[in-house]
Amino acid sequence: MAVFNQVEFDNHEQVVFCSDEQSGLKAIIAVHSTALGPAVGGCRLWNYATDDEAIVDVLRLSKGMTYKNAVARLPFGGGKSVIIGDAKSIKSEELFRAFGRHLERLGGSYYSAEDVNITTGDVMMMHKETNYVLGLEGKSGNPSPYTALGTFLGIKAALQHKRGNQDIKGLKVAVQGLGAVAYGLCKHLHEAGAELFVTDINQASIDRVVTEFGATAVGIDEIYDLDVDVYAPCALGATLNDNTIPRIKAKIIAGCANNQLAASRHGDILRDNNVLYAPDYVINAGGIINVYYETNPEGYNEAKSIKHVEGIYDTLLEIFKRADEENKSTHHIADELAREIIANGL
Structure with a gap:
């Protein structure tokens, strides 16, 4: 799969593929722009039919977040992440902590949050491994x-x-x-x-x-x-x-x-x-x-x-x-x- 040749690729700054054998994590993080600040956008858990489908989705969503944050006058860039799998069967603390470790490795260029099939509780499990998450319980909470x-x-x-x-x-x-x-x-x-x-x-x-x-x-x-x-x-x-x-x-x-x-x-x-x-x-x-x-x-x-x-x-x-x-x-x-x-x- 050639990311650079994808129609939805729009000079994204980073596209990161994440995996963790023990938890079964398969995820993609896309940072579209950090021009206005760190990239911020939620994490979506979805049972994509193909990896290409997941790539197209994360590329489109991350660009959308750049524009969304700009028009909302927020000091954020745009990013998004997707975890591939069936939300009814793959959710676990190990999975979300593994994803949190991948977020931590990005060093703050991208902050994740709740999105489709991800709850504030899931985000709190990511938070055990990283501070680069938002929408935390006891703070802004469920968006x-x-x-x-x-x-x-x-x-x-x-x-x-x-x-x-x-x-x-x-x-x-x-x-x-x-x-x-x-x-x-x-x-x-x-x-x-x-x-x-x-x-x-x-x-x-x-x-x-x-x-x-x-x-x-x-x-x-x-x-x-x-x-x-x-x-x-x-x-x-x-x-x-x-x-x-x-x-x-x-x-x-x-x-x-x-x-x-x-x-x-x-x-x-x-x-x-x-x-x-x-x-x-x-x-x-x-x-x-x-x-x-x-x-x-x-x-x-x-x-x-x-x-x-x-x-x-x-x-x-x-x-x-x-x-x-x-x-x-x-x-x-x-x-x-x-x-x-x-x-x-x-």
Whole structure:
């Protein structure tokens, strides 16, 4: 596998392959940029079909973190890590401590944190071997509620731009994926009066949201065909592609998943279809913003964190406005904004 020839390789500073025979650890760490500070981004545990699939994911995710941290005005660069395997069978203290030792060897160029299938408890086990982890219990803790809050505010920003008001009551929202962040998003939407249509590969997750929030469950593939106001991609990436975009009736796409566009051109297609797309790494930055406030010398401050997360609303309004003024898709404007901040500093 030739990393340098991967389409997703973007002059990453480091790509590190990690293994530990005793624990069974197989992991990849990608440091995209340290221009604004040490690379920070979560660790994802996923049962990738191939090593190439894992490489593509970690390369895309780490670049996304560079842009996410820049647009969120955080003094962090971008990085990401993936552990390869089935979360139901490979988790162990030995595995996470082995991964922590690999983090320690990087000497602080990359800080890891919670992501898909990784809990704060798992991060605490990594912490037994390294200080280069964030989102610790007793400090900023679980980032999911803050990512959910930022995504909810992002939907409100999209409504304000598209419709001239933020009214959620009666809004029909299709939520694809019901992990920890999406559950929090559904809670916010339900409390604001939205009508929810949901799907997930985990039946228990569906049942919980149906029971607690009165959501309507639909099939995995059916989610794209619903006549709704907002489509919220909250599962894994690339769900906006040649096959799905022609089926989506929603005029706002705003969710918490990473890498929602299968390719950049799909963002252009959405604009051509008069669909307002909230760039994923902008709308889902609440978690990493909250983690940042763990690093403050005076200690974690939730009030300051929430105020910063609330700024996602204004950032998205700025991006939407610039996209209209410059006749460009929103994801291009977000990328340009990120590159401006990286070049000029915070």
